[in-house]
Amino acid sequence: xxxxxxxxxxxxxxxxxxxxxxxxxxxxxxxxxxxxxxxxxxxxxxxxxxxxxxxxxxxxxxxxxxxxxxxxxxxxxxxxxxxxxxxxxxxxxxxxxxxxxxxxxxxxxxxxxxxxxxxxxxxxxxxxxxxxxxxxxxxxxxxxxxxxxxxxxxxxxxxxxxxxxxxxxxxxxxxxxxxxxxxxxxxxxxxxxxxxxxxxxxxxxxxxxxxxxxxxxxxxxxxxxxxxxxxxxxxxxxxxxxxxxxxxxxxxxxxxxxxxxxxxxxxxxxxxxxxxxxxxxxxxxxxxxxxxxxxxxxxxxxxxxxxxxxxxxxxxxxxxxxxxxxxxxxxxxxxxxxxxxxxxxxxxxxxxxxxxxxxxxxxxxxxxxxxxxxxxxxxxxxxxxxxxxxxxxxxxxxxxxxxxxxxxxxxxxxxxxxxxxxxxxxxxxxxxxxxxxxxxxxxxxxxxxxxxxxxxxxxxxxxxxxxxxxxxxxxxxxxxxxxxxxxxxxxxxxxxxxxxxxxxxxxxxxxxxxxxxxxxxxxxxxxxxxxxxxxxxxxxxxxxxxxxxxxxxxxxxxxxxxxxxxxxxxxx
Amino acid sequence: xxxxxxxxxxxxxxxxxxxxxxxxxxxxxxxxxxxxxxxxxxxxxxxxxxxxxxxxxxxxxxxxxxxxxxxxxxxxxxxxxxxxxxxxxxxxxxxxxxxxxxxxxxxxxxxxxxxxxxxxxxxxxxxxxxxxxxxxxxxxxxxxxxxxxxxxxxxxxxxxxxxxxxxxxxxxxxxxxxxxxxxx
Numbered sequence: 147x148x149x150x151x152x153x154x155x156x157x158x159x160x161x162x163x164x165x166x167x168x169x170x171x172x173x174x175x176x177x178x179x180x181x182x183x184x185x186x187x188x189x190x191x192x193x194x195x196x197x198x199x200x201x202x203x204x205x206x207x208x209x210x211x212x213x214x215x216x217x218x219x220x221x222x223x224x225x226x227x228x229x230x231x232x233x234x235x236x237x238x239x240x241x242x243x244x245x246x247x248x249x250x251x252x253x254x255x256x257x258x259x260x261x262x263x264x265x266x267x268x269x270x271x272x273x274x275x276x277x278x279x280x281x282x283x284x285x286x287x288x289x290x291x292x293x294x295x296x297x298x299x300x301x302x303x304x305x306x307x308x309x310x311x312x313x314x315x316x317x318x319x320x321x322x323x324x325x326x327x328x329x330x331x332x333x334x335x336x337x338x339x340x341x342x343x344x345x346x347x348x349x350x351x352x353x354x355x356x357x358x359x360x361x362x363x364x365x366x367x368x369x370x371x372x373x374x375x376x377x378x379x380x381x382x383x384x385x386x387x388x389x390x391x392x393x394x395x396x397x398x399x400x401x402x403x404x405x406x407x408x409x410x411x412x413x414x415x416x417x418x419x420x421x422x423x424x425x426x427x428x429x430x431x432x433x434x435x436x437x438x439x440x441x442x443x444x445x446x447x448x449x450x451x452x453x454x455x456x457x458x459x460x461x462x463x464x465x466x467x468x469x470x471x472x473x474x475x476x477x478x479x480x481x482x483x484x485x486x487x488x489x490x491x492x493x494x495x496x497x498x499x500x501x502x503x504x505x506x507x508x509x510x511x512x513x514x515x516x517x518x519x520x521x522x523x524x525x526x527x528x529x530x531x532x533x534x535x536x537x538x539x540x541x542x543x544x545x546x547x548x549x550x551x552x553x554x555x556x557x558x559x560x561x562x563x564x565x566x567x568x569x570x571x572x573x574x575x576x577x578x579x580x581x582x583x584x585x586x587x588x589x590x591x592x593x594x595x596x597x598x599x600x601x602x603x604x605x606x607x608x609x610x611x612x613x614x615x616x617x618x619x620x621x622x623x624x625x626x627x628x629x630x631x632x633x634x635x636x637x638x639x640x641x642x643x644x645x646x647x648x649x650x651x652x653x654x655x656x657x658x659x660x661x662x663x664x665x666x667x668x669x670x671x672x673x674x675x676x677x678x679x680x681x682x683x684x685x686x687x688x689x690x691x692x693x694x695x696x697x698x699x700x701x702x703x704x705x706x707x708x709x710x711x712x713x714x715x716x717x718x
Numbered sequence: 719x720x721x722x723x724x725x726x727x728x729x730x731x732x733x734x735x736x737x738x739x740x741x742x743x744x745x746x747x748x749x750x751x752x753x754x755x756x757x758x759x760x761x762x763x764x765x766x767x768x769x770x771x772x773x774x775x776x777x778x779x780x781x782x783x784x785x786x787x788x789x790x791x792x793x794x795x796x797x798x799x800x801x802x803x804x805x806x807x808x809x810x811x812x813x814x815x816x817x818x819x820x821x822x823x824x825x826x827x828x829x830x831x832x833x834x835x836x837x838x839x840x841x842x843x844x845x846x847x848x849x850x851x852x853x854x855x856x857x858x859x860x861x862x863x864x865x866x867x868x869x870x871x872x873x874x875x876x877x878x879x880x881x882x883x884x885x886x887x888x889x890x891x892x893x894x895x896x897x898x899x900x901x902x
Contacts (some may be wrong), residue, residue, distance in 0.1 A: 192897055195867035195890050198846035345878040380870025493880045499864060500871045522771060538845035538864050551813050553806035555755065557745045564862035566881060
């Protein structure tokens with residue numbers, strides 16, 4: 147190799163990039179990380195108590211002027227810039243890709259830290275067992291290349307290193323009082339006890355217990371007590387969509403990136419927009435080409451190992467923009483989450499702006515494969531008490547259709563009900579189908595001349611049906627809680643980006659039907675790894691981040707071993 | 719006193735007056751129960767149009783003009799001259815049209831969308847931190863009992879039924895002034 151700037155060049159220093167950079171740097175590899183966004187400092191975090199800046203004007207999520215994405219429901223339609231990116235009615239950062247900057251999506255995230263269920267690693271088989279062989283017709287669903295047991299040690303490592311609060315429900319097969327009785331077996335208890343439950347959790351837990359369900363405290367990647375040099379949560383209520391002002395919420399910006407920098411082996415280049423993987427067309431990558439935003443100059447980093455860890459959407463866009471799609475599988479199998487959501491009001495003050503949304507309870511009685519097949523539900527979802535982070539501007543946007551929108555009656559509604567809101571949410575993943583995919587938009591480009599990503603996706607009737615089932619269960623719970631009013635969001639919502647996109651560079655052992663192997667190594671380019679949620683062949687009913695972290699730790703250990711073997715070889 | 723049209727950075731006097739009539743119809747005020755106009759929501763929108771929402775300025779000019787034209791057609795006078803009830807009625811009708819719950823009846827989709835947009839921006843002005851020019855005297859936060867930028871909440875304050883209006887609301891600037899700029 148003629149030029150080598152580092153041992154590794156990594157694109158995207160977020161949730162995944164942060165842990166991989168730390169592992170490789172600790173193993174002695176010199177890593178250059180290209181990060182499209184900023185390197186934030188704690189003085190900026192203190193200024194985060196600003197709903198307009200972060201929640202409404204999307205200060206840390208990709209702007210659709212600089213990072214356009216287009217969407218169309220089907221191939222007969224022309225892709226248009228997403229309606230919520232430039233239209234007058236904003237919909238908030240939840241319906242954009244995750245936050246940019248060092249820490250990536252682990253800055254803005256709400257910190258729900260679920261493990262996937264055992265059945266979610268063999269979703270295709272489970273569906274066939276429950277509904278017969280035909281059930282997968284029209285889908286491209288397959289089982290994962292490994293099972294839950296393979297990932298369990300990495301889940302444990304993620305929970306310990308990032309810091310997750312919760313209560314075990316299944317320790318080595320033994321059911322534990324107070325935890326989730328349906329959870330997959332864990333080798334160890336959570337490193338911290340659960341967060342204090344939010345105000346609305348009292349009526350939620352009472353209602354679901356009375357209905358015979360099994361509530362448990364949501365696993366939260368937020369410190370319930372001081373942990374590894376980081377503070378405990380202050381319950382400020384500016385958590386989802388915001389950085390944490392005390393570093394209590396897990397983000398690689400406060401855990402693994404500082405550790406990687408301390409080794410002296412990580413160099414961060416922020417405001418660096420990767421444009422393509424440099425490769426010779428014969429299966430070897432030389433490095434990454436990028437635009438250095440401060441100088442507006444095109445630059446290159448050359449390294450023998452190239453890692454893309456820039457989110458499922460940007461990873462796919464970079465592969466396609468680099469001409470790396472030999473088998474046509476890049477961007478196929480796009481999957482995202484539909485969020486069944488119920489909002490309502492209770493007689494007493496619930497103060498939904500107090501504390502993080504995740505400081506609450508969950509019931510898994512209808513989750514994934516646990517829902518009774520006789521209900522006709524393909525794949526269920528958890529019912530989660532969405533218990534905090536509800537500042538006023540967003541709250542007023544969530545007011546239901548029957549609520550007055552103008553005048554004295556609207557004013558009185560706000561006065562009476564802003565402090566009496568409660569909400570529940572769930573997640574229903576779509577199944578991968580040939581007609582849902584991402585590719586490069588043939589027309590739209592970003593301001594730097596790079597092609598925009600185009601999403602072709604619509605909500606399948608089977609998803610909407612399952613969402614309606616979950617919404618009906620939520621309404622029953624809300625009634626038990628004593629709701630004075632309730633309304634729900636549409637089962638086929640207007641968004642097609644949920645910050646939970648996966649599947650776009652599927653992992654698998656067969657190089658004709660997948661993009662990468664189980665570690666994220668490209669089938670097409672031997673020294674290129676493409677890692678993150680984009681690897682997932684099918685999708686669980688929980689927030690993906692902890693699973694993405696577990697997958698990243700598995701890849702990180704593999705890469706560190708390989709680096710060790712290489713350097714040992716050189717030394718010998 | 720809330721700012722008047724002489725503070726405008728973007729809007730003409732007539733546009734300011736029409737927008738004031740919209741803001742007053744979104745959240746009306748009275749001497750002992752202030753509303754959106756008292757909270758400087760018009761100033762907030764005007765400043766936003768001079769800055770972050772500059773791209774929307776033409777939409778505002780067209781929308782305010784069309785709203786006045788609709789009021790002239792329907793009631794024989796400009797929007798700002800209508801009584802509160804009439805303004806609330808007209809805007810509620812535009813809202814129903816925007817959400818597809820009522821026939822457009824000659825109303826342009828642009829006008830229906832503009833009315834929703836202006837409503838959304840008025841509410842931003844009511845509930846955003848006062849740094850942005852609205853929420854004067856924390857009128858918005860006091861209206862709904864939101865305590866603003868709080869470093870955190872105590873266990874007592876986190877109990878079901880707690881009356882959060884007992885917590886003195888705090889602005890971002892006040893909170894930041896209490897720190898040395900770095901929290902961790």
